[in-house]
Amino acid sequence: MADDRMADIYAAVRLGGFDPEAARRALTKLWDDIGEGGDPLHRCVIAHHLADVQDQPEDALRWDQRALAAVFGPGIPLDEGLRGFLPSLYLNLADSHRRVGDFEMARMQLVIARGHLDVLANDAYGAVIRSGLGHVEAALELRSMERLPAN
Structure with missing residues (x-):
């Protein structure tokens, strides 16, 4: 079975190519929906792409840091997908x-x-x-x- 959440994430990412604001809204909603206990790969991918659609470098840095934190959170095994x-x-x-x-x-x-x-x-x-x-x-x-x- 395909990962529906990942399909939603990549649909939001594609918006960034022509409408960064729409991508920010869609990715932020997904981030909020998944929450802190959500799948580390989903959290990493969302934060990684949210960083790319930020207007301010400080905001991009915060999202880049969140993407890395999703990979190295407590109890998260560093599997091949995350690596x-x-x-x-x-x-x-x-x-x-x-x-x-x-x-x-x-x-x-x-x-x-x-x-x-x-x-x-x-x-x-x-x-x-x-x-x-x-x-x-x-x-x-x-x-x-x-x-x-x-x-």
């Missing part, structure tokens, strides 16, 4: 820290992201994450706090 998100989660944390001007923390998050690259396949998704690491690293070198263009 597969770690490079992207740490990449997004690095970018959010960079955007708020915390360059040292951004560098640390990039190191952690690189340490988890072994979970990525040599496919299009892996290439996007690896490319993203390079883009954030380049922006860090310039001490830029500007939003990077979407891949």
Whole structure:
């Protein structure tokens, strides 16, 4: 049986491509519906994508932190599904820290992201994450706090 909740999550995520406000509303509703005791993968994915549709870097950072907290909550086993998100989660944390001007923390998050690259396949998704690491690293070198263009 397909995961209906995940289908709802990805339907909300797709809204972000043309209506970020609608995506924020839909994802926030899903976040509230799932609650603190909800499935860690669902919570991680929702928070991860909510970070992407925030206007303010401080808000994106808070959602990125929630996404990571969903993975490492008390009693949550780090299964393969959650492990597969770690490079992207740490990449997004690095970018959010960079955007708020915390360059040292951004560098640390990039190191952690690189340490988890072994979970990525040599496919299009892996290439996007690896490319993203390079883009954030380049922006860090310039001490830029500007939003990077979407891949």
